[in-house]
Amino acid sequence: MIATSFLLPFLLAAQAGQVQVQHDGHAYNPHWSPDGKWLAFEVNQYGDAVDLYVVKVVSGNTGIPQKVVIPGVSSSFSSRGSVVAAPVWHPQGNVIFEGSNSGGTQRLYYWTPGGQAAAELLTLAQVKGDLTWPTLSADGMRLAFVSDSAGNGDLFLWSQQTNQVESTFTSPFAEASPRFSPDRTMLAFTRKNKGTEDLFLWLGPGSEPTMLRGGNGDQTRPVWSGEEIVYFSDERGEMHWDIVVTDKAGSERRILAREVRLPMRAVPALTPDGRAVVYTMSDPERADRLMITTLDGARTVEIPTGLVACGEPDLVDIGGRVFVAFTALPNAASDFRQLHILEVTGRLP
C-alpha cells in the first residue's frame, strides 16, 4: 500500500551522465564497488553472450569501461559465446561474478579492477557443478552461492578464513538468490516449489529453513535492511511486480510500491542508509524517472531523468555524495539501453 505516501515530483529532469560502452548491446545490472570507485555492469548482446564490464568512476564521471575476460579468452574482443554476469563486490575491491565459455560449466570468478586477469574463485575440487547466485556477507568473510552439483540448486557457504566449502541443508527443491543478514548468521533466499518461487529464511547450521512468504506468484530477490527483508513479489498477478517488505518472522508485511519494473537479476536497490528503496516503474509513461520510497512507506520521491524505460538502479555513498547508476534508453528511438550515473545527494526522502 502506498496510501500513506505522498509524491514529491521534481519539475526539472536531472542530468544523468552516460557511460560510453564501445560495443552494441543492452547495458544491465550495474553494481557499485563499496568505495564507489568502480562500477560493474553487464552488456547483453541477446545473441549468445553476456559480457561484464567495469568502469572507473571519479565524482560521477567515468572513463572507458574495461571488459572482464575469463581465462582461455585471448583478448577483450573475442569472447563470443561466453556469459560473464551477476557481479558482486568484495569489501577488498575484488569483483566476483558468474562466468562460462560457450558450452562450459558456469563457475564463479573473481577479478581485481586494473589488476590481474580474472580467475576461478572456487575450484572443482572444492565444489562441483554450475555455480550461480554469489553473495557476500558484509565483512566479505563468507560467500553464499548456489550449486547444482546434487541436481537442483542447493545453497553452499564458503569461508575466507578456512577456504572450506560446506553445504547448508539438504533440499529436493531449487534454491536461489541467497542474501546474508547484516550479522551474517542468517540467509534469506528463495525456493522454487510447485511452479512458484517462495521466500525462505535459514537460521544457520543445524536448522531447517522456514518459509516467510509463499502462495500465489513469485516472491523473489530478497535483500536485508536491518531486521527487515525487502523483495519483489508478483502475487497480485503474473508480471505485476510489487516491492514488499516483511519482518524476519514473516508476520508483518507491507507493499511499498506497485507495478515496478523487475530488474534483470538485481535485488531491490536500497539507499546507502538502508532507509528507502529505489525503483523504476513498468508503466512506460512513468518509466522516465527514479522512484524512492522510504521503507515505512511514508514518503516517496520521484526524480525525472529525461530518459526512457529506466531500470536497474543501484546506489552508493561516496564521502557523503550519493550516486545512482541505472540503465535506460537515451530516447525512444535508441537501439540499446545505456548505463547512466546520476548524483542524488540531498534528494533522498
Added chain:
Amino acid sequence: MFHPLLLTPIAVGMALAAEARAGTLEEGEHVRLSEEMRRFAKRNAWKGVEAAYAEMLALEAKGVALTFDDHYLAAQAARGLGDINAVHERLSRAARLEATEEVTGWLSELDATYGTVDLRNRRKAAATLVPAQMPFAPDQRASIEAAAQAVASSGRYEGLLPAGEYTFGGQAVSVKPGSVAPAVALVDEKAPREPVGIAWLGPRFSLGPAFTSAGDPSEVSWDPDTFQPPGWTGMGGRAGVGLDVGFGRHLGVMAEVGWHGGFGAALSAADTAGVSTALGEPYDVRGSSLNAGYGFLGLGLRFGAWWLDAGPLWTVGSAYTSEVVDESDGAACIDCVVGARGTVMAPGVTAGVSRALTRVGSLEGALSLNVGGQNDGSRMYTWGQLAFTLAPGSRRSNR
C-alpha cells in the same frame, strides 16, 4: 664421371632443407601446444596449461619464439597452482613482448599486494607459516599455502608473499607491499655457554653429628703380632673447614680438612666385674673411640638449591677399643680386659647431597647428608652424617 665437388652443393641443400623442415615441425608443435593451452585454460585445468608451457620452453630452447599469449596463459596457470614467483617471472616475459594494460596492471597489482620474504628454518623441529588472516583472493591464499608447504618440506621459502602479518615458527613476520622483508632464520635456542671464570669462591664449613661403624676384621686376633680387635659402632660427629670454588653455573671443587670422632659403648660393669687388665690392674671402664683428622678433595655440582659433592677422603687418627678376653685367642691373659689402641690411616671416598636453605652473609646455609666409606687394609669404616654446611653462594645462581 661424377665429380665429387658436385656433392657439396647437393649436401648443403639437403641440410638446409632438413633444417627448414625441422623448424616447421617445431613451429607446428608450438601452434598445437598453444591451442592445447587455451583449451585447458577454458576449463581452468591449470596443470594441463603448465605442462604445455613446459613443452613450449623446450621448443624455445630450440629456437621457437614464444608469444605474449603463451607467457600470459602460463602466468595464469602459475597463479592457479600457487606459484606466485613464476607468475611474476612469466608476466615480466609477456610484458617484454607486449606491455599491455592487463599485464602491466597485473604486475603493478603484485607490487601493491605482495612483498618479498626469505624464510629459513634451521631448527630440528618443523616450523609453520601462519597468516594472521587469510586473504580473500585465491591466488594470495594459494601463494601462502605454497610458501607454508615449502617451509614445512624444505625448511625454506624465498620469494613473494601477500602483504600482511604472519607468524613463522612462532616469530612475527610483517610483509609490506612492494618491499623486501628482513630475512628470518629460525635456529634452536642453545643454552648460553657458561663463561669461564669463578662462579663462587669462599670458605666452607661443615658441622654435624655422625654415626660411625668400625667393621669387624676378617679375623679377630689378640695375638700381639696380628692384633685385630673386633669392630664397634658409635655416634660422634664431624666438623670441617675448607675452601669451595665454582666454575660456571654448575661445576665446582672443594677441599676440606676436619675432625671425625666416633664413640662406642663401654663394656658393662657386669662384664668387667672382678676382671683385671692384662697388667693385673683394675679395669678402668672406657668406651671405644675414634679421634681422627681427615682431608677431603671433592668435585661439586650445583643445580639451583641442590648441591652434590663427592671425592676421595683420607683419615688419620687413633682408635681405642677394649674387650674381655675369655679365650686364649693368642691373648696374653685369660679372663682379662684387653685394651687396644692403635693408629688409623684409612683412605676412602665420600659423597653428599645438600639442600640450600638460607643465606648467611655471603654464604649459603644448607642441610647436608654425607656418607663415606674407608678402609685401612684390615677393616671398613663406614659413616653417615647429617650436617649443616656453609658454603659460598653462586654469583650466577638462579636463586
